Amino acid sequence: MAALTDLIDFQRDSARQLLAVLERETLAITSRVARDIEMIAKEKVTLIEALKTTDQRIAAHPHLASAQQEVDFNQKVSEIRLLIEQCQTINQANGDALHRAQLSFRKLNNLFQQTHGKVGMTYNAAGKTHTISTLGTNIKA
Numbered sequence: 462m463a464a465l466t467d468l469i470d471f472q473r474d475s476a477r478q479l480l481a482v483l484e485r486e487t488l489a490i491t492s493r494v495a496r497d498i499e500m501i502a503k504e505k506v507t508l509i510e511a512l513k514t515t516d517q518r519i520a521a522h523p524h525l526a527s528a529q530q531e532v533d534f535n536q537k538v539s540e541i542r543l544l545i546e547q548c549q550t551i552n553q554a555n556g557d558a559l560h561r562a563q564l565s566f567r568k569l570n571n572l573f574q575q576t577h578g579k580v581g582m583t584y585n586a587a588g589k590t591h592t593i594s595t596l597g598t599n600i601k602a
Contacts, residue, residue, distance in 0.1 A: 465522045469537045472515045476544035479508040483551040490558050498559075505552075512545075 482505050489497035519525065528534045 462524050462528065465519065465524050465528050466534075468515055468519050468522065469528075469534065469541070472512065472519065473537055473541050473544070475508055475512050475515065476541050476548065479505065479512065479548050480544055480551070482508060483548055483555065486555050487551060487558075490555055490562070493562075 482501055486498065486501045486505065489501055522528075
């Protein structure tokens with residue numbers, strides 16, 4: 462029974478750590494620190510895998526049915542569920558923010574590409590548009 466209690470405590474600690482990591486991720490996203498976002502994403506995946514593995518071990522534990530009859534055990538499980546719900550909410554918000562940032566970057570990149578093309582656009586002798594990248598930059602006078 463002590464092993465099951467240890468697993469539940471580990472699960473609760475892992476959920477708390479994940480919540481803290483997600484809060485750090487929110488700050489990294491709002492600060493636009495790509496290096497931190499990438500590092501935090503790896504940390505997040507590791508914690509999620511730990512939660513998943515521990516959950517499987519708890520589900521397979523031989524004393525689970527008797528432990529579910531105890532108030533303390535059920536309180537810890539409820540706390541874990543609440544923490545996971547908070548994690549899911551924050552993770553969804555972070556995902557939405559990253560998606561919006563990615564769309565903004567694409568729009569800006571497309572605008573840059575269009576502008577870059579217009580800067581080097583000129584007309585040839587036949588009156589057709591022609592793009593050159595050295596427009597006025599290779600004059601040797």
